[in-house]
Structures are given as structure tokens and as C-alpha cells.
Amino acid sequence: MRRAYFFIVLLAFVAPALVASSSYASDRLWTGSPAAEARTEALLNAIRAAGDHGLKPEWYRIAELEKAAAPDADKNEAERLLTDALVAYAGDVSTGRVRANAVDRDIDIPQRRLDRAEFLKDAANASDFAAWLAALPPKGDYPVLQKTLATLREKRTTATFTRLPDGEALKPGMVDARVPLLRKRLAELEMTVPPPGAVTELYDEPLVELVKQYQEAKGLTVDGVIGAKTIRSLNTSLDDRIDQVIANLERRRWLPADLGSRYVLVNAADYSMVFVDGGQPVFRSLVIVGTPRNPTPEIVSTMRGFQINPYWTVPQSIAGEEYLPLLRRDPHALEAAGFRIFESWSDDTSEINPDIVDWSLVNPRAFPFRIRQDPGPGNALGYIFFPFSNRYGIYMHDTATRSLFSEGSRNFSHGCIRLQNPLDFVEKVYGGRGGFDKERVRAAIEGGQQLSFTFPEPVRLYVTYRTVTAGPDGTVTFRDDIYGRDRRVVQAMGQPRS
Numbered sequence: 001m002r003r004a005y006f007f008i009v010l011l012a013f014v015a016p017a018l019v020a021s022s023s024y025a026s027d028r029l030w031t032g033s034p035a036a037e038a039r040t041e042a043l044l045n046a047i048r049a050a051g052d053h054g055l056k057p058e059w060y061r062i063a064e065l066e067k068a069a070a071p072d073a074d075k076n077e078a079e080r081l082l083t084d085a086l087v088a089y090a091g092d093v094s095t096g097r098v099r100a101n102a103v104d105r106d107i108d109i110p111q112r113r114l115d116r117a118e119f120l121k122d123a124a125n126a127s128d129f130a131a132w133l134a135a136l137p138p139k140g141d142y143p144v145l146q147k148t149l150a151t152l153r154e155k156r157t158t159a160t161f162t163r164l165p166d167g168e169a170l171k172p173g174m175v176d177a178r179v180p181l182l183r184k185r186l187a188e189l190e191m192t193v194p195p196p197g198a199v200t201e202l203y204d205e206p207l208v209e210l211v212k213q214y215q216e217a218k219g220l221t222v223d224g225v226i227g228a229k230t231i232r233s234l235n236t237s238l239d240d241r242i243d244q245v246i247a248n249l250e251r252r253r254w255l256p257a258d259l260g261s262r263y264v265l266v267n268a269a270d271y272s273m274v275f276v277d278g279g280q281p282v283f284r285s286l287v288i289v290g291t292p293r294n295p296t297p298e299i300v301s302t303m304r305g306f307q308i309n310p311y312w313t314v315p316q317s318i319a320g321e322e323y324l325p326l327l328r329r330d331p332h333a334l335e336a337a338g339f340r341i342f343e344s345w346s347d348d349t350s351e352i353n354p355d356i357v358d359w360s361l362v363n364p365r366a367f368p369f370r371i372r373q374d375p376g377p378g379n380a381l382g383y384i385f386f387p388f389s390n391r392y393g394i395y396m397h398d399t400a401t402r403s404l405f406s407e408g409s410r411n412f413s414h415g416c417i418r419l420q421n422p423l424d425f426v427e428k429v430y431g432g433r434g435g436f437d438k439e440r441v442r443a444a445i446e447g448g449q450q451l452s453f454t455f456p457e458p459v460r461l462y463v464t465y466r467t468v469t470a471g472p473d474g475t476v477t478f479r480d481d482i483y484g485r486d487r488r489v490v491q492a493m494g495q496p497r498s
Helices: 004-027 032-049 062-068 075-095 116-126 127-136 141-158 179-189 205-217 226-234 238-254 316-329 402-406 422-432 438-446 487-494
Strands: 262-267 272-277 281-291 298-308 339-342 370-373 384-386 410-414 418-421 450-463 469-472 476-478
Touching: 032 062, 032 075, 062 075, 075 116, 075 238, 116 127, 141 238, 141 262, 179 205, 179 226, 205 226, 205 281, 238 339, 238 469, 238 487, 272 422, 281 422, 298 438, 370 410, 410 438, 422 438, 422 450
Parallel strands: 262 450, 281 410
Antiparallel strands: 262 272, 272 281, 281 418, 298 384, 298 450, 339 370, 469 476
């Protein structure tokens, strides 16, 4: 009896230790079994190839990992190092290396984060760990951008780069010493350059046509004139283009892996908008976006409806910077364009006579009045206005200056997104539902009615800044980094983790 009691007591002490030891062994991801060792090799291979994603193996301490994976290395240390490396690499390759909102004040994206415990559980349960790792990055045009990155890096080993000097705008028919350099630069960009005529420094018509092709491909104004923007674009080096691809791989990782089946995607970098419904593009439009001084931000939001014949309340900064100088010269300067001035920001009965204000004493940085423009053909918002939540106070809207859609570089706004054919877009959003009738809405607009409409269902909105994109056929398009954000993204990626 005493002997039996002794074994019961002994088991009470030993059993928990045995269970803990067994559990600890089963929790080992990287050591102690052929399956664990296979996971280790798959992770090391993925990190060695991190450059394919614009990342760097040394960011994950690849040299230390390879030492930790050696047969005679400390197993506990190996488990710790490899687990940390997996979480860091997988997070970077699936949701982005940097926190988007910390890169630039004009980026506000609700970025995903990995749940470490759930993630490690998924890693341990993956039947094919290498395939599971390979499936972490986004889909869409991401793999095409990866191939583009590899191609550009290969070209860099043999490529030459001819810089085009600054100077006065080079116009068709001019004779200029830069013309031979221009031919050489276009050839370096793999364009078929026509041979020069008798005067080698003549900017002749065949060369002008080739420059127009280049301008169209880069989203520049297609006029054949080589001004500051075209020179800056031509002087973008191969290293710059590589950095652009790296930045755009990172930018894609910031967004959800699946954008959904119904959404609007605005690309401020190429002045475009697409509405996707049922997973298919059903509407495309040109857009006008913000200037480099007032860039259109990168945001994620939701559109729920639209308004017709809206008022435009002038933002305080615009009122102080742009309209105050006009009021100082003539207190009634804004009246012809339908503007009214109010003392209160909430009370429409507080309209004031601009003659009673000494505008020379008004601080442009603390403009105290509300300026509002009445609906009409000259209204800055046009006839249709799409509000959506964001901290920048920007919106999508119609415009009174439709001639600007014919420009190549359409960065003219204060940050808002001007849509070329807003009623056609609305018609696609309704898709025959909700009793929407485009002609009735048009008649209401012409009749001056101020009405609000709600979409049959909310539409997710992504405003991004993709300077490198790939079409359905795999064709890659580069746009110039007019906001300078790509450089900041790449710099942030190289910083140590905080």
C-alpha cells in the first residue's frame, strides 16, 4: 500500500514535467525533426531571396540565422532567432516593412498587422511550409513588378546613362547642341531612334514624334516640347526606376491582399480612376489631382453617395493664401464668381459686406471668415460632389475647368480629385438599382436643385500613388514621381526597426 502511494505521489510530480517537455518539443518549429529542418531551409531560402521583393536579407540577420541553423548550434537560440526572423520577414512581405502613416504626412492607410500567435500557429500547421511562405505577398500586378525589378537590376550591370542638360525649352525645329544627347538618351531607353538628317543638331519632326511617344508613356503633356518636366523625366536614372519599383512593391503591400469585389481605385500618380464591380473594371475615367505643393493623399475610405449643385466652402488655408490678396486689392473681387463671406463657420445668416473689413489687417495664416461659393457653372466643385471621410478635407467632385483633362500632367488641384464624367460613374454605381435615372438627375442639376443621393450600397475607396503599374497584358508603365514619395518610402524601408 505504501509502495503504491509512493508511485502515485511521484507521478504527481513527474507527470507535469513530462507533459511540459513533450509540449516544448512539439512547439519547436525549426529543430528536432526532419519537418522542422525543412521549414528552416525554406525560411532561409526565402530570406536569401528577399531582394526579389525589394527587401534585403541582412535586415533579417541572415548571417546569424545560417549559423543558428548549423547542426552544432544551440537549439533554443536557433528557435528564438528563426521565429523572430519569420515574423519580421513575413510581416514585411505581406503587410509592408514600414508603417505607411509614418513615412509621409499625406499617407493615412489603415495598415494590417500580423497576430503573432495566430501567425505562428498557421506556420506550424502548414502542410507545405515553402508554398505557404510563397503565398504571403499580394497578388495582382505584384509578381509582374517583381519581374520588372529583376530585369532592371540585370540591365544596370551594362546600362549607360546620358544626362540631358537643363536649358531653355527645346521646341520643334530648333537647332540645339542637346539634340545628339537627346537621341542617345532615347536610345538608352530602348526606343527606336530615327537617324539624324544633314544637320545633326536639328530637332526635326521624326525625333519630335518619338518624344511625343515618350511623353504620352510617362503621362506628360504631349506637345513635343522638351521643357523642365520632360527633361527631369528623361534624366531619371535606372537606379531611380529601380527604387520606384521597390517603393511600389511596398506600397502594394500596405493595402489589403484582396481589395474586394466592388471598389473605386484612384491612382494619383497616373491621373486615373477605375470602378471595379463584381471583380471587373466597369468604369474608367481621367482625373485631376493635387499639385506637388498640395498633393493628393493616399487614403482608404468609403463613398456612400453624392450631392448635386453643392456649395463650396473655401478651406481656410486657400482663403488666406489665395483669396485674401484679392480682397486686399478689391473687397468685391470674389462676388462675380459667386462667393459670399460669412462671419460664422456655422451660421448662414452671418453674411457680411466685405467693405466693412480692413483686409490689410487680416492674418492670412488665421483667416477668420468663411468664404462660400454658390452653386453654378463656375463652382469649383462643378455640379456633382462625392463626400467621404478623411482627415485631409479632400473629396471627389466634378469641375468647371474641363479643358484641363486634355493635359498630360493633370496635377492642378489643391488635393481634391476632379472626375471627368461623374454622372456616368454614378450610373455605373447604381447599376440600374435604386430607381436612379441619369436624365432626371441631369434635369435637377440644370434646374438648380440641391439634392443628396445615397448609393444602393457603400463603395470602398482606395486613393493610392502607384508610379509603377502593370496592365492585364503584363505591360509595365512608369510615371514620374511628382510628389517625391517614392524616395521617402525607400529611405524609410532602409531604416532600422524602432
